[in-house]
Amino acid sequence: MECLGPQCAELMLEWFRARAAEAGPPGTRAGAPAPPAEPGARGRGRPDQGMLWTSVSYNDEAPAIRSEAELEGAFEHLEYAVFRRFENQLTRAERARLDNTIRNVLFKIERYAGTLSGPEGPQVERRRKAIQEAVAEAREKAERLRLQARRADLKLAQLDxxxxxxxxxxxxxxxxxxxxxxxxxxxxxxxxxxxxxxxxxxxxxxxxxxxxxxxxxxxxxxxxxxxxxxxxxxxxxxxxxxxxxxxxxxxxxxxxxxxxxxxxxxxxxxxxxxxxxxxxxxxxxx
CATH class of the missing domain: 3.40.1350.10 (Trna Endonuclease; Chain: A, domain 1)
Structure with a gap:
């Protein structure tokens, strides 16, 4: 039998609500108890947004980080940029762009950490410094390998x-x-x-x-x-x-x-x- 009209739409909505309640937030197994809803969320008939997102995409053009979700997005973007910069074969232009991105993200995270009160600020700063130190070590290694490659290139022309x-x-x-x-x-x-x-x-x-x-x-x-x-x-x-x-x-x-x-x-x-x-x-x- 075909389902038409408002009654069918309401049945579909109820089905989606039931599936969302069973699945719970990302990373939990199906059928696990759902976390408490935010105040005022009960009865709205939709999953809470906090169940769906833990970070937001990093915006390189934004002048500052304004929330914890943006901060997590910045850390994710930074870690990926560091991986690409030091684990891939890149052109000079690509290296320059990634170096600039890494500097900008580190600067924004440092500024955001300074606005936090309590233990959160030092925690964010320690996390930022750990990545900064890893970048410095990777850069030193990359420079050492570049010089070795250059010496090998010079000797290649003189093998005879x-x-x-x-x-x-x-x-x-x-x-x-x-x-x-x-x-x-x-x-x-x-x-x-x-x-x-x-x-x-x-x-x-x-x-x-x-x-x-x-x-x-x-x-x-x-x-x-x-x-x-x-x-x-x-x-x-x-x-x-x-x-x-x-x-x-x-x-x-x-x-x-x-x-x-x-x-x-x-x-x-x-x-x-x-x-x-x-x-x-x-x-x-x-």
Whole structure:
């Protein structure tokens, strides 16, 4: 039977009210008791707005923060801006915009904290300072990695003049610039390990082979695979200025070995430098 007219509309309203009462506020399970309504909310037949919103979208153009909901929105916006600024590859213009946003939000939060009485003000200020300190640490790390990437970029154009030791140093700086913690091993008795690297729980070993001519074959990679297993590493990186034979590439495809030759070195340096950076010319002998 079709439902028409005011009676149908009233039935639908009652159904929505019942569903809202069962669901409760966001983050609670269905059927949980609903929180007490605000004074005057009883009998209005609608969920309280406090059940729906805990923050409001941050408005970058607004001169100040005026409420707790706006404050929470500002903190959410700030945390996301910090993540984007220091965890993504960005152009220079994008970095500048995010730096400006972070400064503005921190300033507004500081001003809002000064207007609060009681313990709320110091609590907000401590929260703001924690993010500010995290930003300073991330900025220092980003600057250190940028300088390392720049040194690697300069050495890339001079690879044909490096010594084997200089090439190993170049590879170490390059791995640091792309986010690895690096421990230089090298020397006698290194068992084919020149560097130990780690990033986000991934442990790896690096072997550096500096030669202008020639091809790396599968026998060298088979020996390196034994070194990887013996060291308890997850992965091995075989880095060379030479090229790899087809058999070597096939062997590496079936084992935890990443092959890094001249062209791949160029790609890694560009990754470390980030988008929009000025690049030195590639070595002519690649």
């Amino acid at each position: 003049g490096l010594t084997p030791e200089g090439f190993e140093e170049f590879v170490a700086e390059l791995f640091e610039a792309i986010g690895f913690a690096v421990d230089r091993v090298g020397g006698t008795g290194d068992e084919g390990i020149d560097l130990k690297v780690e990033r986000q729980g991934l442990r790896g070993v690096v072997q550096c082979k500096y030669h202008k001519k020639g091809v790396v074959g599968s026998p060298e990679l088979q020996k390196f695979l034994g070194t990887i297993h013996h060291s308890g590493s997850h992965k091995g990186f075989f880095v060379t200025t030479k090229t790899f034979s087809l058999a070597a590439e096939r062997f590496a495809a079936d084992h935890p070995i990443e092959l890094v030759d001249g062209p791949r070195l160029v790609e890694l340096v560009r990754e470390a430098m980030g988008p929009g950076a000025v690049k030195e010319p590639e070595p002519a002998w690649f």
